Amino acid sequence: MNSRYGVRIWLGVLIAFAIVLPLVVTDRFATDIFIRILLFAFIGVAWNLMGGYAKQLSLGHAAYFGLGAYTSTILEIRYGISPWIGMIAGGGVAALASLPIGALCFRLRGPYFAIATIATAQVLMLLFLKFRDFAWGAEGTTIPNFGDAPLMMQFDEKSSYYYLALGLLALGLAITYRIEHSWMGYYLVAIGEDEDAAEAIGVNAPRVKRDIYMISAFLTALAGTFYVQYIYFIDPATAFSFNISVEAALVCIVGGIGTLWGPVVGTVLLETTSALLQSWLGSSAGGVQLTVYSLILIAVILWRPSGLLGVFEDAYRRIVRARPASTEEAVLDG
Amino acid sequence: MLETLAQAVINGLLIGGIYALVSIGVTLIFGVVKIVNFAQGEFVMIGMYITFFLANRFGIDPLVSLAVSIPVLFVIGMLVQHFLIRRVLGLGDMPQIFLTFALSLLLMNVALLLFTANYRTVHTAYSDESIHLGALYVPVAKLIAFALAMAFSGILWLFLHLTDLGKAMRAAAQNPDVAMLMGINPHRVFAVAFGAALALAGAAGSLLMPFYPASPMAGQVFVLMAFVAVVLGTLGNVTGALVASLMMGIAESLGIQFVGADSGLIVVFLMLLLTLAFRPSGLAGGRAR
DSSP states (O other): OOHHHHHHHHHHHHHHHHHHHHHHOOOHHHHHHHHHHHHHHHHHHHHHIIIIISOOOOSOTHHHHHHHHHHHHHHHHHHOOOHHHHHHHHHHHHHHHHHHHHHHHTTSOHHHHHHHHHHHHHHHHHHHHHOHHHHOGGGOEEOOOOSSBGGGTBOSSHHHHHHHHHHHHHHHHHHHHHHHTSHHHHHHHHHHHOHHHHHHTTOOHHHHHHHHHHHHHHHHHHHHHHHHHHHTEEOHHHHTOHHHHHHHHHHHHHHOTTSSSHHHHHHHHHHHHHHHHHHHHOTTOTTHHHHHHHHHHHHHHHHOTTOTHHHHHHHHHHHHHHSGGGHHHHHHHO | OHHHHHHHHHHHHHHHHHHHHHHHHHHHHHHHHOOOOTTHHHHHHHHHHHHHHHHHHHOOOHHHHHHHHHHHHHHHHHHHHHHTGGGGTTSOHHHHHHHHHHHHHHHHHHHHHHHOSOOBOOOOTTSSOEEEETTEEEEHHHHHHHHHHHHHHHHHHHHHHHSHHHHHHHHHHHOHHHHHHTTOOHHHHHHHHHHHHHHHHHHHHHHHTTTSOBOTTTHHHHHHHHHHHHHHTOTTOHHHHHHHHHHHHHHHHHHHHHTOTTOHHHHHHHHHHHHHHHOTTOTTOSOOO
């Protein structure tokens, strides 16, 4: 059994599991958690392209989440355009917005890049608070409910939202996989390791960073549209919430920054923890979730900065290696 | 019109003094330890709660509680440096950014659990007093805060330039390797720098209490202001951070006065983005990192 084959089997099992899950577990509360996991994993995947591979640590991805959410909502309510089209349009708006934002923020490196991205998301939120006539200001608006209208991205069944989110995540992972195995992927990693050295060997760093920022922004905006369609409500505080920016980065770091499956592992761990805390403590304990998140984050950074995915991989390898038949494979892997 | 303008400038300048205490801390840590402390605002918040509880339980005046908040935060700073920051030095941007960022989240949410989201205020005899200068008025509490903030900044400057430890700190900031060869223990210097920066944040917390409510999120505004001021004043430059903070206080106040009550932050963020566009190395020149 070679390892490629093994990976395919595991992937098949995982896909089958993801497809069957909502058919077996029909509880609305549980489905809601699954959808959150898929959505935040997808946002994490989008963040990871830029923050993980190229190590451009953005703390302002809510900017693109919000732009995606507002574009599709404005198109739907003002012009009656289906959110399916609005979703793509929102991605386009976000990708375009990433150009000037990137041009400014990429002038700074490291922590100050992160701060500049926080500022851009905050400016957008404050601007949308001001757009009262055009974008409903601070009160926000509810999304008109058409009942079961798949053409307007509205479904009676929660499982439909689940499959839509699953599709988004699959799209994000497929794009990541393609980029990982292309020249662009190598450029990104080189920039992440040492930007000056990458430029010295001929990587056009500004261009690569610009391109990956556009892709990342585009994908994040899709998540924004999905989210407002799912909760039927939009306001600047929700759409440009700093928590979105934070969670996007958090799931990647906890799971494994700059790895294909890191954001997924991170989201499953964090969202499951959060759901358990909520069912134990109720909604009364406001600060508990983020307290636990930050403790997990501190622990991961101090003891396993490459993320917890590696811990699982090591454990898996140890189990595989323990079986004599697989020794050869382990050697080939190493 | 002119009076409104002058009044806005006075208000901005006075609050700018507090911003300066926070910014100087951020820039000091960045200059010496080479990390950005995302949790700086939360230490202001801790200073505020210390002051609030001393006033509430024991009736101690916020200005007297400076004698508690400054040393307590100094010790917290040394401990944070020793047990947390030291472990991620030299590990690259990701662990450094997200360690202090996680610390910020942690402190904010622990404060939320312990003290709830309620605003806590301390009322002093001078909280509502103000000095009238013609048509202008200068609130006494803010004036005291500004004067003491400038005094603390001055003391820090003297410390950095006149004492051996201060000189060692500046040497370590300029070139840690050479400083080490000269017999300077970097970890001691880093711990003192972190302690001093947090002591300033603690002082800012105490000085704010007579006119500014404490809440778990109270530090956020100050740290955002500080980040912008630190970029504006050239990273790692203490005097630059001071001047930029005062400018930002004035810019925010003018924004509130002439654009709208909720526009102070927009003005400040736009200043950051414009600085990045036209003067990325900061107003004091030098290298942008």
